[in-house]
Amino acid sequence: MNKCDKCGLEVKPHEDMAGLRSAYWLWARNSHRHVRCHPSVAQYITAPEFGEPVVCDDPADDKRLQGTALVLVRERIYTDAWRAIQPKEVVA
Secondary structure (H helix, E strand, C coil): CCEECCCCCECCHHHEHHHHHHHCCCCCCCCECEHHHCHHHHCCCCCHHHCCCCCCCCCCCCHHHCCHHHHHHHHHHHHHHHHHCCCCCCCC
């Protein structure tokens, strides 16, 4: 069982930043963390099933302070990556 390096709770595969990054060949971390515990990335996930939007208050990463084109690209990349790591329904 992997534990989040920020909040200390169990990290399931569909919540894991390492899995999200792997889905799009982004840099990998040696530690595990919930996607929601990484606001600089989670703020770009716009899928309704992700739940409440995440706000990143770090001025260096806050999407509200970024250009619209960059935000739209990142929202698509991270939302698609998040969907890629979600459990797939098994058809019986």
